[in-house]
Amino acid sequence: MFAPVYFDYNATTPVLDCVREAMLPYFSQRYGNASSRHEYGRAARLGVDTARQQVAAALGAHPTEIVFTSGGSEANNLFVRGAAACMKPGVIVVSAVEHPCVREPARELARQGWSLHEIAVDGAGRVKADDFAAALDKRPQLVSVMLANNETGVVQDIAALALRAQSSRCWFHSDAVQALGKLPLDFRRLNGDGVHALTVSSHKIGGPKGAAALVLDKRVELKPLIAGGGHERGLRSGTENVPAIVGFGVACEWAASRLADDARRLRGLRAALERGLAAQGATIFGAEAERLPNTVYFALSGVDGDTLVAQIDRAGYAVASGAACSSAKPEPSHVLTAMDVAPELARGAVRVSLGADSTEDRVNGFLHALAETQRRLRGLAALAA
């Protein structure tokens, strides 16, 4: 039976039992279309409304500020393309370590007459203050800087960046997909500092795939990516994915209630993991920066990341090489390239992301398997040399 240890929580998470139970009635009993004006429709609408309140409460937002989408990639595209579509082409600024679902729409705008500034990061993956200042000097209309990086876990000081951006009168967006459930998020406070939109996603916090939200300051004008029946205040048409939205709501409530305890526990596990990795000679990326409590991104010099992940998988541990959300790409991670990591070392990158079922025993088991694997791979390399 298939049950390796799962250390890839940044890629996706198992659906929590309480979430699955909350969703189930919406498949074959309360299965109505939330727009229908009969008992089944009202039951579905009630499920969506309740979830909207739960998501808003977990984020310190108002329910009317929540725009449900099918996923984080859609929400990020909705912000970048949707806001740009309401403006004359100007300047867009994104960090050099954004997820492809922010980078690619920004680059598409650059092909359509926008000027794109990708803000440089330092060796620890933090946005460089001087390059951010240079970007603001260009008077951008749109700025997007992620709250926490999916690969390194490095956290940006979004509030400080947004405060500095206020004078340029841009819309400031942050991809908070990896932050939700791992760091406290307060949209009301961030909004006060000048953050106008946040992206969050269900399947990173024990909710189902298929639901996410753009949390949106209502002053921001957006054109929808998906036009039609006028759902979600006209910003996202299409029959609501009621079970997924219901599950997202419950997952948000659960995550908010567990956040402080989980963060403390995971930080402890991560420290043990990093001590073990250091003893094996690993380089840990972004170690000097503030990072998500659950994420370790490392490389063993001279060991290929993909090979290591495949070997470790056979030993019963599911970890990631490079960014897990994107499709097969052989180049080194753009995040590590932006951090000026040498390509040889970057190709060794392996991400361990801990979560609810991670324990000290499992971390120790992983370290043991890694040592064995490293020994074997280095032995093979010596034989081949």
Place this chain on the structure above:
Amino acid sequence: MFAPVYFDYNATTPVLDCVREAMLPYFSQRYGNASSRHEYGRAARLGVDTARQQVAAALGAHPTEIVFTSGGSEANNLFVRGAAACMKPGVIVVSAVEHPCVREPARELARQGWSLHEIAVDGAGRVKADDFAAALDKRPQLVSVMLANNETGVVQDIAALALRAQSSRCWFHSDAVQALGKLPLDFRRLNGDGVHALTVSSHKIGGPKGAAALVLDKRVELKPLIAGGGHERGLRSGTENVPAIVGFGVACEWAASRLADDARRLRGLRAALERGLAAQGATIFGAEAERLPNTVYFALSGVDGDTLVAQIDRAGYAVASGAACSSAKPEPSHVLTAMDVAPELARGAVRVSLGADSTEDRVNGFLHALAETQRRLRGLAALAA
């Protein structure tokens, strides 16, 4: 307990037991990100691959022609906007009875320099041959005509229209969301006649909400609505909604196996329903046209559709007024307006759409409740007069 008779299958359907059972393991066991290169990722990818084969098989398409999206609205927008984004502005042609998720992106193109021709329909809701010919004379680059209408159930002869459009070298798309599971669909044959893309959706055929597909001739160049990690051959980025896609696959297999029997049974029920409605003085819209076997769209002169739906709901029958997929809009249906139905009668429109759990008893119960309701409403109207 909440269990009115459900007669709103065109709005959405209950998830089939076999579909729900197939999905369940993908929530909390095989929960991996399908892009991850470990055991959990491979299990998820296998689920998506299997579903892609099931969907393709049910549609007579090749698995590589299936582009999964989060819903029918997304797939329709992807075709209209995605194809247009690869072209210089020209002429787009859509029928006057398209769903808003085709009409609205087409109208958006019209605001961006495209010329939009909305093809007129006759009193039965069929595309008018002479107006279609006039549209083709404008040398359109894009044509979209739905296979079956969500309100009336009226079926267009897509193969004949596509054959006639071939000389104009346009891309021909058809929204087949309401046709799937109710009519035989063969993309290979339609493609031979000049249909280049079809939209189909899971939740209309006993599958879950959150999965749909654009079936796409690979010669058609599209820009993605959602750019990012490069999923779905770069046409639709974002973590695959694995459980929903798995469920969609099983639902397609089930629908294909039941199609002929279901259609015969539903056609029989519909005939009984229409005899009863005629006896109560109802006008049946599109009755002279070929229609989906499960759909009856009618009005009782002088009785408001919304009021009737609300009353019938209290009597224990879930039916729709106007189009159920769109949000609250008080104007009469654009479909009936295009069919030149008088606004007073159009405002009375009520849709009954039958499905798996519809029986003769339930149809008779509905007719009885309708007669009672009509009597009461007319009595109130007489008192008020």
